[in-house]
Amino acid sequence: MLVPNQDTDVPELTAEVARAAFPKGNALLRLRDELGLVYEDEQFALLYPGLGQHAFSPAQLAMVTVLQFMEDLTDRDAADAVRGRIDWKYH
Known part of the structure; x- marks a missing residue:
């Protein structure tokens, strides 16, 4: 089930x-x-059923895929970047 993420602004502290x-x-x-x-x-939204567990934000997952491609990273390296790089958290 998709519950769209309404909070799409970069958090102020993250931007700082x-x-x-x-x-x-x-x-x-x-x-x-x-x-x-x-x-x-x-x-x-049309890719997700109306019932079930909440899905991870597909927009964020798609952006991670774009960033991974831009930097030619493996899946593991992209996961590390999501956890540890402020420029990735900025998205």
């Missing part, structure tokens, strides 16, 4: 830490700043 870590910016920060959200959960 990301800008401190990358004072000159980087490609991932610019991507979000210039394009905003690339995907929204509503775009994937």
Whole structure:
């Protein structure tokens, strides 16, 4: 079951830490700043049944796939990036 994520803004503290870590910016920060959200959960709504457990945000999962491709990462390296990189959390 898909419950669309309504809170799509970058948390203020995350943005502050990301800008401190990358004072000159980087490609991932610019991507979000210039394009905003690339995907929204509503775009994937028809792919999910009406009943069952709540799904992970398909928009976030799609964005992880894009970032993984951009950086040519393995699945394991992408999972590590999701957990530990502030520029990935910025999305």
